[in-house]
Amino acid sequence: MSVTVRAPAKINLFLGVGPRRADGFHPLATVYQAVGLYDDVTVADAEEWSVELTEPVAGVPLDADNIAVKAGRALTAHHGLDKRARIVIHKGIxxxxxxxxxxxxxxxxxxxxxxxWGLRTADEDLLALAAELGSDVPFALVGGTAEGSGHGEIVTPLVDRGQWWWVVVPHGEGLSTPKVYAEFDRLSPAATQPSIPERLYGALRDGDTDGLAIALRNDLEDPALSLRPELETTLEHGYRAGATMALLSGSGPTCLFLCGTGDEAREVAAGLHALGHDEVRIAAAPVAGAHVVSYA
Structure with missing residues (x-):
């Protein structure tokens, strides 16, 4: 028997970053949104832990360093089980x-x-395990639109009545999150504790695209652009193609473009193609968190 679960990509509608703490983390005030780009993960019983990709993808470890293997081991340790699995990942994010x-x-x-394995793990236990694995993992379970606090791992769902459209432009060369945070520390020595503006909550409640565009913010954008100035050209191309707002996704380098409707998103995508961007995707939001798509 195997089980396949689909989990979405996330973006940060708001990512406010505070000063680096003694434990190395930065306090965050963030609003996550799950968008319609997905990874599918299929698991089956095995004698040893293993991880495979359906297609080769540079930068994804295929050993015990893969976070999926770490998740499996955390779950078995939580239940005191001596089980292992084969994990096959189809990357769409x-x-x-x-x-x-x-x-x-x-x-x-x-x-x-x-x-x-029919474990029936309580939701709060799954969220606790997820938080131990990484700051963004709990939100991948929850999906939708949610506020993140702490260093992003405490997730509170938000009222979101909008149907949002994003054009997504990935870049072949990744950008190190630790390096981006280090650059943030260099550029923002006087950073203070951030807070989410009320107008963002209101735009989500009202489904107001223009209001959301005004409220979008990413404190890691300037540090990322400092390290990769060429990304500014991509953001400018999005405006030229007709996007309502351009934003860097998290610590980058993926660029996001907010559009008012699906038709507008398709027009912006076509414009970005015409400006020389080969890989351009369209994603609706918000979408559900991790969910089963098949048993076999």
Whole structure:
């Protein structure tokens, strides 16, 4: 028997970053949104832990360092089980692109193994395990639109009545999240504790695209652009193509473009293609978190 679980990419509608703490983490005030780009994870019983990709993808480890294997081991340790699994990942989320593809794989693995082995792990326990694996993993379980606090691992769902459309432009060369945070520390020595503006909550409640565009913010954008100035050209191309707002995804380098409707998103995507961007995707939001798509 095998189980396949699908988990979405995430973007940050708001990513406010505070000063680096003594434990090395930065306090965050963030609003996550799950968008319609997905990784599918299929698990089956095996004698040893293993991880495979359906297609080769540079930068994804195929050993015990893969976060999906770490998720499986965390789940078996939680239940005191002596079990192992084969994990097969189909990547649809850009790698090292600031869209939490690894976190999606970890969340999908937790859900898939829980269903495969009939563990019935309590939701709060799955969220606790997810938080130990990484700051973005709990949100990959929850999906939708949610506020993240702490260093992003405490997730609170938000009212979101909008149907949002994003054009997504990945980049072949990833960008190191630790390096981006180090550059943030260099550029923002006087950073203070961030907070989410009320107008963002209101735009989500009202489904107001223009209001959301005004409220979007990413404190890691300037540090990322400092390290990769060529990304500014991509953001400018999005405006030229007709996007309502351009934004860097998380620590980058994926660029996001907010559009008012699906038709507008398709027009922006076509414009970006015409400007020389070969890989351009369209993603609707919000979408569900990790969920089972098949048993076999």
């Amino acid at each position: 850009p790698v090292a692109g600031g869209m939490a593809g690894g976190s999606a794989d970890a969340a999908a693995t937790l859900v898939a193994l829980d269903r495969l």
